[in-house]
Amino acid sequence: MNTPALFTETIFALASGQTPSGVAVVRVSGRDARSALDVFHVKQPEPRHAQLSVLTDADGRPLDQGLVFWFPGPASFTGEDVVEFHLHGSAAVLDAVFQQLGTLRNWRMAEAGEFTRRAFENGRMDLTEVEGLGDLLAAQTEAQRRQALNQYTGSLRMLYDGWRQALLSLRAAVEADFDFSDEEDVPGSVAEFVSGDALSLSRQIESHLNDGRRGEIIRNGLRVVLVGLPNAGKSSLLNALAQRDVAIVTDVPGTTRDVLSVSLNLNDQLINISDTAGLRDSYDVVEIEGMRRAEEAARSADLILSLCPADQPGFHVAFRDSDEGDFPSILKVRTKCDLLPDSDAGGTPSGDTDIDVSVRDGSGLDKLMSELARFGSVPITGQSDVTTSPLITRARHRLALERCVTSLQSAGDDQLPLEIRVEYLRTASDSLGQILGRIDVEDILGHIFSEFCIGK
Ligand SMILES: Nc1nc2c(ncn2[C@@H]2O[C@H](COP(=O)(O)OP(=O)(O)O)[C@@H](O)[C@H]2O)c(=O)[nH]1
Ligand SMILES: [Mg+2]
Incomplete structure (x- = not known):
């Protein structure tokens, strides 16, 4: 007996994506997995070798033809005996196969993650490998x-x-x-x-x-939050970065009330950008709730883009209690730079701005994107990573x-x-x-x- 006796049931499931598909992989694992070969009248393949076989039903009629693999435990993914059928990915083929397997005693469909769980319980993987x-x-x-x-x-x-x-x-x-x-x-x-x-x-x-939480940032994406006064151009900037109309843009202050997020892939880096309600004094309950959410999003961000329009200079976000520890980094962005007289535009940003942009003429957007990518990026070299500090x-x-x-x-x-x-x-x-x-x-x-x- 090759397989650890930890689990009494044999489990099976579709291990590949949605049908229809060119190939569908049905994986079977458990102490009785080998019987799946008998059920379909397939002779046992050499361990870990592909074998082209016709699967037949109880009356000997062909169900499908495909590759069959036999992985005797413990040298298998789960550590148990495993059989894999690489079949044609149609609903009818899979229905027929699952129906046959489901009639076996102590056999059932696998639950989410169950093959991996068995690999973990059988000592084939530790929890960091599972993750x-x-x-x-x-x-x-x-x-x-x-x-x-x-x-x-x-x-x-x-x-x-x-x-x-x-x-x-x-x-x-x-x-x-x-x-x-x-x-x-x-x-x-x-x-x-x-x-x-x-x-x-x-x-x-x-x-x-x-x-610098770089590994978590790679995994979860860099969380960037846009904040600023109403009409600072936050929603316009979100749309420009996302290259589609995600947020409503109007010249009515207080248009955005909820937090809206989009995910971008910038230089192979996942970046989640959120647009928020403009921060100002307001009596409108919905707007006040929007501002509370804006502040909450900003506090949990990795990077805040604080927006201030070129035609209303001077204001950058300051949150209450902003001296409490671990506040995210802030990048000051001057928006609507197309409104500046020619002499001011295009030059190096002045003291109260790190970066100048205009969504109207597109200037500065490339620079902003590379700044975001740089902020979230981690130098990852090839395979040597496995040994050098992960x-x-x-x-x-x-x-x-x-x-x-x-x-x-x-x-x-x-x-x-x-x-x-x-x-x-x-x-x-x-x-x-x-x-x-x-x-x-x-x-x-x-x-x-x-x-x-x-x-x-
Ligand atoms: N000239 C100019 N106007 C802009 C620019 N970005 C936004 N606006 C205008 O400023 C107003 C407010 O923009 P919006 O994105 O809704 O600001 P939000 O309230 O901060 O989300 C709208 O009328 C926009 O068309 C820009 O780069 N240049
Ligand atoms: Mg807005």
């Missing part, structure tokens, strides 16, 4: 694809697992020392290298954390790494008794274990796998 696969399936830009592929092929697993292993051996060394030394006489040398090692790892993790791609990882650093700092604190510091070494390695999905993650698994599509 990398999810990101790869969702990738829209070149930068996302590269980052996701690196993560899927183990870049973060190797980094975090390396740190975790180092912590486990450090802890083992200290514990061995407890066992063999006299209780009264805790040797200084062990205590010293615990501090040295814990603090040096803590510094490494801190510099990994200190990445980036954090999720808040889940960031939080666990922050907990790890806190524990390591306590573990490195030589004012504390060694017994307590060993305990901090344990919580530090547990935090890394949570990222990898090795411990205490039951509650987040459902959430992670439910984001997958059926058949993956």
